[in-house]
Amino acid sequence: MRKLKLGMVGGGDGAFIGAVHRMAANLDGHWDLVAGCLSSTAEKAHRSAEVLGLARSYSSFEEMAARERARTDGIDAVSIVTPNHMHIPIARAFLQAGIHVLCDKPLTTDLAQAEAFAAECENYEHHFFLTHNYSAxxxxxxxxxxxxxxxxxxxxxxxxxxxxxxxxxxxxxxxxxxxxxxxxxxxxxxxxxxxxxxxxxxxxxxxxxxxxxxxxxxxxxxxxxxxxxxxxxxxxxxxxxxxxxxxxxxxxxxxxxxxxxxxxxxxxxxxxxxxxxxxxxxxxxxxxxxxxxxxxxxxxxxxxAVSRIPAGHPEGYLEAFATLYRDIACALAGKTDAAKDVxxxxxxxxxxxxxxxxxxxxxxxxxxxxx
Amino acid sequence: MRKLKLGMVGGGDGAFIGAVHRMAANLDGHWDLVAGCLSSTAEKAHRSAEVLGLARSYSSFEEMAARERARTDGIDAVSIVTPNHMHIPIARAFLQAGIHVLCDKPLTTDLAQAEAFAAECENYEHHFFLTHNYSAxxxxxxxxxxxxxxxxxxxxxxxxxxxxxxxxxxxxxxxxxxxxxxxxxxxxxxxxxxxxxxxxxxxxxxxxxxxxxxxxxxxxxxxxxxxxxxxxxxxxxxxxxxxxxxxxxxxxxxxxxxxxxxxxxxxxxxxxxxxxxxxxxxxxxxxxxxxxxxxxxxxxxxxxAVSRIPAGHPEGYLEAFATLYRDIACALAGKTDAAKDVxxxxxxxxxxxxxxxxxxxxxxxxxxxxx
Amino acid sequence: MRKLKLGMVGGGDGAFIGAVHRMAANLDGHWDLVAGCLSSTAEKAHRSAEVLGLARSYSSFEEMAARERARTDGIDAVSIVTPNHMHIPIARAFLQAGIHVLCDKPLTTDLAQAEAFAAECENYEHHFFLTHNYSAxxxxxxxxxxxxxxxxxxxxxxxxxxxxxxxxxxxxxxxxxxxxxxxxxxxxxxxxxxxxxxxxxxxxxxxxxxxxxxxxxxxxxxxxxxxxxxxxxxxxxxxxxxxxxxxxxxxxxxxxxxxxxxxxxxxxxxxxxxxxxxxxxxxxxxxxxxxxxxxxxxxxxxxxAVSRIPAGHPEGYLEAFATLYRDIACALAGKTDAAKDVxxxxxxxxxxxxxxxxxxxxxxxxxxxxx
Amino acid sequence: MRKLKLGMVGGGDGAFIGAVHRMAANLDGHWDLVAGCLSSTAEKAHRSAEVLGLARSYSSFEEMAARERARTDGIDAVSIVTPNHMHIPIARAFLQAGIHVLCDKPLTTDLAQAEAFAAECENYEHHFFLTHNYSAxxxxxxxxxxxxxxxxxxxxxxxxxxxxxxxxxxxxxxxxxxxxxxxxxxxxxxxxxxxxxxxxxxxxxxxxxxxxxxxxxxxxxxxxxxxxxxxxxxxxxxxxxxxxxxxxxxxxxxxxxxxxxxxxxxxxxxxxxxxxxxxxxxxxxxxxxxxxxxxxxxxxxxxxAVSRIPAGHPEGYLEAFATLYRDIACALAGKTDAAKDVxxxxxxxxxxxxxxxxxxxxxxxxxxxxx
Known part of the structure; x- marks a missing residue:
């Protein structure tokens, strides 16, 4: 199973959940984080990318979606770890660019937007996953x-x-x-x-x-x-x-x-x-x-099926989060039903x-x- | 502090809470159970009294209240451990007979009755205690x-x-x-x-x-x-x-x-x-x-103030219940504030x-x- | 089952385990504490007895054993709650007086004494119980x-x-x-x-x-x-x-x-x-x-067989201790095997x-x- | 901080601790597993390497040490996850090849060997770490x-x-x-x-x-x-x-x-x-x-210093294991004292x-x- 390429929007310096996503993506070795727009402030985004040793750092998510789409080695999926009001605009940009989306919860800021976006997504071929990690x-x-x-x-x-x-x-x-x-x-x-x-x-x-x-x-x-x-x-x-x-x-x-x-x-x-x-x-x-x-x-x-180590050796928060990433990786690699509970x-x-x-x-x- | 004499209404053979009250009354040695009307069925009442070695067994609570009032060594207090609908009639009989009452919860069957009884009790000189045991x-x-x-x-x-x-x-x-x-x-x-x-x-x-x-x-x-x-x-x-x-x-x-x-x-x-x-x-x-x-x-x-034994030696349900009985005994013996939390x-x-x-x-x- | 009469040696003012024995004896209503030599200091013994409302207070355990033996309403059993070195002399006095003994642990101060006393006890008709309470x-x-x-x-x-x-x-x-x-x-x-x-x-x-x-x-x-x-x-x-x-x-x-x-x-x-x-x-x-x-x-x-109240209603240290007293009372009342685990x-x-x-x-x- | 290249000896198909090491190395993103001799049986080693998508699979640890030493992009460190009796021979081979060693416990099969090896290691310039993971x-x-x-x-x-x-x-x-x-x-x-x-x-x-x-x-x-x-x-x-x-x-x-x-x-x-x-x-x-x-x-x-996520979000066995890998990576990258507790x-x-x-x-x- 080839490693998938992951991008991230949000999650720069000082963010809690961005680091969690990165560790979760790392744990089972199915993902490489290669691109990001880690902050809405370009300067902070680049600084954070440098700290992380990220190959490709973008100043805006729009630029990131466009450029990743254009690359032959563009990202397979993007993780959106921003405040709620940005979830949908960012998700839309990447779905339209043919890139799968993993998005933090809650989906957005109000129900009407959520329903409209759900209808809109009928037109997209790529997947949208929501990281309700505890369910894993x-x-x-x-x-x-x-x-x-x-x-x-x-x-x-x-x-x-x-x-x-x-x-x-x-x-x-x-x-x-x-x-x-x-x-x-x-x-x-x-x-x-x-x-x-x-x-x-x-x-x-x-x-x-x-x-x-x-x-x-x-x-x-x-x-x-x-x-x-x-x-x-x-x-x-x-x-x-x-x-x-x-x-x-x-x-x-x-x-x-x-x-x-x-x-x-x-x-x-x-x-x-x-x-x-x-x-x-x-x-x-x-x-x-x-x-x-x-x-x-x-x-x-x-x-x-979602347990990694023997009884009595505690798994924790990150392991469950990692299970979402693993299940999604398997699903994108063609394993039917791998992500049925995501x-x-x-x-x-x-x-x-x-x-x-x-x-x-x-x-x-x-x-x-x-x- | 002299031992107090206790009566009981209800709590016959097979009852849960009657036995609890008896153990609670026993624990600290302030009470002697001497009289009872342990069941609404006279035959069962007497049989239960015999098993308990109870000196005075009555066929009805009315008889019990009247006779105990008449004795020079009559009971100081009665515990009412019957179904809810009987609480007030029994309490009334004993309060009118000049006998303190300890009553199980809830007070009665509806709010109107409760409020009427509370008003009525303004006229009685004796105490009414409710055994919300967990509070002790x-x-x-x-x-x-x-x-x-x-x-x-x-x-x-x-x-x-x-x-x-x-x-x-x-x-x-x-x-x-x-x-x-x-x-x-x-x-x-x-x-x-x-x-x-x-x-x-x-x-x-x-x-x-x-x-x-x-x-x-x-x-x-x-x-x-x-x-x-x-x-x-x-x-x-x-x-x-x-x-x-x-x-x-x-x-x-x-x-x-x-x-x-x-x-x-x-x-x-x-x-x-x-x-x-x-x-x-x-x-x-x-x-x-x-x-x-x-x-x-x-x-x-x-x-x-309500703890009996050193830390690490667990006290339980009965001890808390017994605290109510101890506090009431102390209060009836004239210790001001002893029962302030009862x-x-x-x-x-x-x-x-x-x-x-x-x-x-x-x-x-x-x-x-x-x- | 008639109530048994209990005496106590030791357990005066300030003692921990004497109070425990009294509550344990009280809980199930099988015992009345009626006599005691509550301290090796006579004055303290009498003061403690007065606080407890004890009918018969003695200045020495020897006097207590002799006088209780002589009474028609003498104690059925004595509880020994003194320091270890006094256990055997006191137990001997009461066993010789035809009074059952409940004794705190450890039995005595050294093994030779313990073995000698065990041999000696072959000659006594009355029982010797040791209050390893946790076993109950x-x-x-x-x-x-x-x-x-x-x-x-x-x-x-x-x-x-x-x-x-x-x-x-x-x-x-x-x-x-x-x-x-x-x-x-x-x-x-x-x-x-x-x-x-x-x-x-x-x-x-x-x-x-x-x-x-x-x-x-x-x-x-x-x-x-x-x-x-x-x-x-x-x-x-x-x-x-x-x-x-x-x-x-x-x-x-x-x-x-x-x-x-x-x-x-x-x-x-x-x-x-x-x-x-x-x-x-x-x-x-x-x-x-x-x-x-x-x-x-x-x-x-x-x-x-040794549980008093329903599941979820915690019993504790005193209840187990009380079980020893209850089992012994039942055994002394003739219930075969009642005290087999004491x-x-x-x-x-x-x-x-x-x-x-x-x-x-x-x-x-x-x-x-x-x- | 550049990613380090990791090799593994042992840990093939069905092994417990090899998978643990791989996840631990992955979690923080400091290591890439690139080479291995995953079993003492060559055929099983290669099959396991294929499952893991491992770039370089060797038939013997001796070959692996020699070849990795020779590469300009050879591994920085090797993890030894074999039964105890193989720890020292393998560690020696890699230390002599100028490759750092992470080794499972216990160190070896007897004390004399351990002491001799410790003396021998005075001559090696590279590090030997033992994965007592719980200490992290x-x-x-x-x-x-x-x-x-x-x-x-x-x-x-x-x-x-x-x-x-x-x-x-x-x-x-x-x-x-x-x-x-x-x-x-x-x-x-x-x-x-x-x-x-x-x-x-x-x-x-x-x-x-x-x-x-x-x-x-x-x-x-x-x-x-x-x-x-x-x-x-x-x-x-x-x-x-x-x-x-x-x-x-x-x-x-x-x-x-x-x-x-x-x-x-x-x-x-x-x-x-x-x-x-x-x-x-x-x-x-x-x-x-x-x-x-x-x-x-x-x-x-x-x-x-070794905690990754906020209070109440449980970390577990793998996180502590990963801390060893992170500390070692930091130490090898020149951060003084990073591995002082490893x-x-x-x-x-x-x-x-x-x-x-x-x-x-x-x-x-x-x-x-x-x-």
Missing amino acids: TPMIRQAKAMVANGDLGDIRLIHAEYLQDWLSRPAEPENAQAAWRTDPSRTGGAGAIGDIGTHAYHLATFVLNEQASHLAADLNSFVEGRKVDDNANILLRFGSGARGSIFASQVATGSENGLKLRIHGTKGGLFWEQENPNQLIFTALGGVEQRITRAGSGAGDAAN PRLSDGVAGMRFIHACQQSSVANSAWHAL | TPMIRQAKAMVANGDLGDIRLIHAEYLQDWLSRPAEPENAQAAWRTDPSRTGGAGAIGDIGTHAYHLATFVLNEQASHLAADLNSFVEGRKVDDNANILLRFGSGARGSIFASQVATGSENGLKLRIHGTKGGLFWEQENPNQLIFTALGGVEQRITRAGSGAGDAAN PRLSDGVAGMRFIHACQQSSVANSAWHAL | TPMIRQAKAMVANGDLGDIRLIHAEYLQDWLSRPAEPENAQAAWRTDPSRTGGAGAIGDIGTHAYHLATFVLNEQASHLAADLNSFVEGRKVDDNANILLRFGSGARGSIFASQVATGSENGLKLRIHGTKGGLFWEQENPNQLIFTALGGVEQRITRAGSGAGDAAN PRLSDGVAGMRFIHACQQSSVANSAWHAL | TPMIRQAKAMVANGDLGDIRLIHAEYLQDWLSRPAEPENAQAAWRTDPSRTGGAGAIGDIGTHAYHLATFVLNEQASHLAADLNSFVEGRKVDDNANILLRFGSGARGSIFASQVATGSENGLKLRIHGTKGGLFWEQENPNQLIFTALGGVEQRITRAGSGAGDAAN PRLSDGVAGMRFIHACQQSSVANSAWHAL
Whole structure:
């Protein structure tokens, strides 16, 4: 399988997620990062490229798309790791240039744009992938398989939460991460619900294999002067009859990256938490609680397919992220179904629908809103 | 301090909570159980009394109240451990007989009755205590003290949950515990919200020292044929600006007695779970997570006052329950403030207000309802 | 079943374990504490008795034994909760007076005395019980039953440890607990090995149902000026071929009451820790790790027999201690086998043999010493 | 910083650790794997190289060393991931060829060889690194820094254990991993002590910054027919006065990769476990237990230097392994001190000294043996 050539837009000096993408692309050896437009400021972009030893550095994404298209050794795919408002313009440029796209979540700044872009993409031949990385965690794949297999019976309850505390105080201007994430002109208005709520919602619906039908949301901006939500308490209803919740918070003091998922069905219950991701707690109704471990005897094919090392040797955040890159590389190399669990445009639209419904419900004093 | 004489109504053969009360009353040696009407069926009452070696067994609570009042060595207090619908009639009989009352929660079957009884009790000289036992856990007392002391700053979020799975299937008729708890004629219509939701709500508001101002509730009866709620997802708002939630479920497969409490303020966050009750997790914003243990160096006066044995020697459910009995004994013996943290009638009314608001909100499609 | 009358020697004002015994005796309502000689100082003994509301207070244990024997309503049993060097003289006095004995561990100050006393006891008709309380924990009874049942196959490894840190600094003279426990004239020379090592050793051999054949011990006194061991690292060998270890330390900073037990056999492994005692972790070889909970679906008869409340409602240190009192009460009331798992004199001798072997091995530079 | 060229000896099809090395080398993008002799069987070597898309595949390590030396674009370093008995011959060949060596542990098959090789290496100009990967875990670096900084005071106790259960049954011949690890002709005679005991011993002494002075070992081969130890219970003494232990087992049923480390000093105690590696539990004597997290507010420079992503985003086994590759790349690129914490030849000799002492002590019935 030949190595694929990767480009990157965003992710320059000081960015968190750009470095994550690079390590994720590196891990399994399927990608070479060869080109980038690492910042919207050309000078910073070139400086960052130099630090990374990047062969081809561009001053604008438009230039990058055009020039890469023109090369015989142009990039196979581009990773978009910019603030939300730039996702679609950049993705469009590369898709039109015949280059596959891997894009950070949330898809964009509002639902209407998302839906229009989804329609537009019908015309493009190249793929659009969305990096909801947590869905590639082995024990999440295990959970999804167990739900599909009926091990939990009919699902009654699903609670997902994603709690952090790093925005408990007003964001300091020099913190670039915090700055754009609390700036509605770049996020589209969503705060916690966009940055982490969409992860929690995606995770829940990915495992359940069902979108919520309605939600009721209570959004807050606890920090003085904050222009986006920093806490969301959300109730969910599903067409199947299941009920649930999403809590997303960036002011939950004492929380680092507290993404957790609980599912209760007529036959069994599951619990998983991201900060200790190599185990899945499962209890069959009337049975004894089991700790299913990654690569352990209780792990099935779905988990094992995305597991790299033996049980007891922890895999983490980067490994799951790398699985997206590996699956995409395999898919682009022609392995059918390799990327069947990698989130796509429809997941991005679902995420925007979630954000939109949260905002609509919240202004309607938490009235149920259809998704 | 002389030993006090205790009576009991309910709690006969096969009952769970009656035995708990007896052990709790025994532990510290302040009470002698001497009289009882242990069942609404006289024959069962007497049989149960014989098994327990109870000196005085009565066929009805009315007879018991009258006779005990008449004795010079009559009981000092009675514990009421019957289904909800009998709480008030029995309490009334004993209070009128000049006997203190310890009553199980919830207070009664509906809010109107609760409020009427609270008004009525203004006329009684004797005390009414409600056994929200979890509030007597040392680390909960610690949590309350830390909130009061400002260690968490202004409270932004409070999430309480109480998840069980023992009613995940239709109740078997021979299971007396399950039978009355799912029978609206005995519970008053509430299921999980009354049986365990009131515990979670009390715990949250006890620690916070503030009642919720509004709630939005989504109640469900998942089990076919069930006539009371078996799951409640509830959002909370507080006058102080805090937001929160209560989850109460008896169909959350994999849960035994999962009562948990999380509080997040501007300065710090707390986490406690009942199944591992001897520790309280505290993180000051920007600090390192701490595990404060019962009787350990981080425990303060409030926790130490209700702690019996050294750190690392676990106390449990019965010890906290016993603290209620000890505090009440001390208070009845004239120790001022001994029972200041023991729940009373007002807590019972607050619990009924919670149940009522849940039911009203739920029928109004989860609209916010004032408490 | 009539209530039994209990006496106590030791356990006056400020003592830790005396209060524990009283609560343990109270919990299930089978005992009334009616007499005591609560201190070796008569004045302190009487003052303590008054605080406890004790009917009969004696100035010496000899007087107490004589007078209680003479009464028609004399005590049925006495609890001995003094420093080690007084255990045998007191036990002898009461056994000769026809009164059953419950005695704290370790049995006495040296092995020769222990063996002589065991021989002497052949002549007494009344019972001698030793309060190795941890052996009465439900999940320890479960573990013992699982080992006996072959669920672990042939046992290969057993590691027990009991780590504390409360003696990490020189004992302050006003700390009575620390003072006698570090005074060789009262302990007999053993420090950590006697106070907690015997608990760990008993627990391991109780579950395994086999005494070690040999041990190799490295004893230390880390704290300057300390005259007894405060740390013991011990290797074990068993006649069955199993190997293991005991760590006992009172200078293991960060440890509260860290008693833990691990057993590995050809078919499965077990783990239990005292600070979270309501669960037993079991993994069948090649299977998934299970968390067996007290009163949960995985708990068997042996555990259920000593369990009081439903799963998820934690029982703790006092409940296990109370089980010893309950079992003894039932046995004295004629229930055959009720106290079959309560430690006796032979356990006390085994404990002294353990202490003796540790000391002999340690002076022989950790050479293996037969038990 | 230019990318370095890496070669590999061993690590062909089906090998565990070869794949680990490749991912570790990939993660940070500092290495390109360009050459290999992936198996001692030429045909298998070439087949494996083809699967990996390796440019240059050799039939023997001697040929590889010679040819790579001759190329202007020859490899900068080679990773040796073969059974133990081949480590030194291969390392010698590459060092003599002017190529740096990264070698798996243990260094070789016996102490005499190790010492002779160490002397020989004085003559080589190129580096020899040993991949004790766990020492590169951020929270281990944190622990080492805290010990060095005196946060624990004088160290009294250090307990390390490494428990697995994957060799609880006789190794199946088709399991290549198990086969060579239980074959004395390839391991040199050591089983668990070499494969995992050396990791535990290295970890303990790395953090403590002191080798043990003496050990007493009880080695066993529990599985019938096994020719190497599969369990080792070892006591340690240090010149500083500290005491400790190493347990290494491959028959500890219920254990996956249970490497744990506990240290107790006069001022504080530490606990770390590999299966949940992003936290370090620290308790100052008399203080509250703290959970120091990777990249959290309690983490210091030493941990942060080897941490890649924010707190709460778990790093795992591969990340720590990758840190070795990154540090070595930086050191080879001229960054002074970049690899100061990467294990070297002296660590390899210390590991062999540990193995030797275990074997000598065990045959002397666990007598203390100097290291």
